[in-house]
Amino acid sequence: MxxxxxxxxxxxxxxxxxxxxxxxxxxxxxxxxxxxxxxxxxxxxxxxxxxxxxxxxxxxxxxxxxxxxxxxxxxxxxxxxxxxxxxxxxxxxxxxxxxxxxxxxxxxxxxxxxxxxxxxSTGAYQYIQENFANLIYRYNYDITAKRSVDIIQETIHCCGGYSTGDWDAIHMPYPDSCRDKVTGNQFSYSCALMGASFLxxxxxxxxxxxxxxxxxxxxxxxxxxxxxxxxxxxxxxxxxxxxx
Structure with a gap:
């Protein structure tokens, strides 16, 4: 044994x-x-x-x-x-x-x-679209919303929530944060698309x-x-x- x-x-x-x-x-x-x-x-x-x-x-x-x-x-x-x-x-x-x-x-x-x-491809895209568009609508009178929009657009190189047309919808010129600081070219992609890709x-x-x-x-x-x-x-x- x-x-x-x-x-x-x-x-x-x-x-x-x-x-x-x-x-x-x-x-x-x-x-x-x-x-x-x-x-x-x-x-x-x-x-x-x-x-x-x-x-x-x-x-x-x-x-x-x-x-x-x-x-x-x-x-x-x-x-x-x-x-x-x-x-x-x-x-x-x-x-x-x-x-x-x-x-x-x-x-x-x-x-x-x-x-x-x-x-x-999930709910993040639509969620970001809606929230960012809401921030844009408050851009003129809400300092916090203005700061948030500018930070996001400068950070991930985007413009608008759904598209750049979000700024046209509220009859506002595109802010400087929508443009490349070096070339001056306007960012063509929405923040929902760039943000979802970013995450x-x-x-x-x-x-x-x-x-x-x-x-x-x-x-x-x-x-x-x-x-x-x-x-x-x-x-x-x-x-x-x-x-x-």
Whole structure:
């Protein structure tokens, strides 16, 4: 029985599963760090912050922060996973599986939410159109609206919410923020189009990394369950040997 125990410990699927757990969790920690850093950059980038705040598109922050929390849970789960594999601890392994399920749920939900609001083809485009057009209508008498419009148009090089015709609709000349400061040429694209494209690039990266982590986590949760079974079998072997 001792030889069977040694062969069990050295052989097969348990040893492979442990190595895979180390590799995958190291990858998860790196990916989680990248996702967390990217979300942090998006959240505190002055240009993005000005744009999101000025058009009152705060739901975008909610989605980004959700993915940021998911990335943090992934990093914590990775550390727990490596410790549980090294120590052969059932308690830590259960904690790892639980945190992995939580991270999977948060990242999947955050990515879906972000994709539903942050792409050019989603409701973001119409939302930006309406909000920006509303700011333009208040341009003459609302200093805050005027400042918001000028900042956005200068930052992302656009003019008008629906189109440049928004300025014609209120019988106003195009403001200086509608023109390139170097060439003096007027920007031809609407702020809804440029704004949606401005956010779409960042949305794609965040949701892509989050969904990639979710896909790979399915395999590590399977490895975790296999190692959990291996720990139980190992304890049964030890119990039988010591009994003899």
């Amino acid at each position: 001792t030889s069977e125990k040694v062969e069990y410990e050295k052989g097969g699927w348990v040893k492979t599963g442990r190595y895979l757990m180390y590799v995958f969790n190291a990858i998860f920690f790196v990916f989680g760090s990248i996702l967390f850093a990217f979300c942090l950059w998006i959240r505190f980038d002055p240009n993005i912050d000005n744009y999101v705040r000025n058009i009152n598109f705060m739901v975008y922050w909610q989605a980004v922060i959700t993915c940021m929390v998911g990335a943090l849970i992934v990093m914590i789960a990775s550390c727990i996973g490596c410790c549980s594999t090294y120590l052969w601890s059932k308690t830590l392994l259960i904690a790892y599986i639980a945190t992995s399920v939580l991270a999977f749920s948060v990242n999947l939900g955050g990515a879906i939410y972000l994709l539903s609001i942050g792409l050019d 779409e690039f960042r949305t794609g990266w965040v949701s892509g990394i989050a969904l990639c982590i979710c896909f790979l986590q399915i395999f590590t949760m399977m490895f975790g369950c296999c190692i959990y079974k291996g720990i139980n079998d190992r304890r049964k072997v030890y119990a039988y040997v010591y009994k003899e």
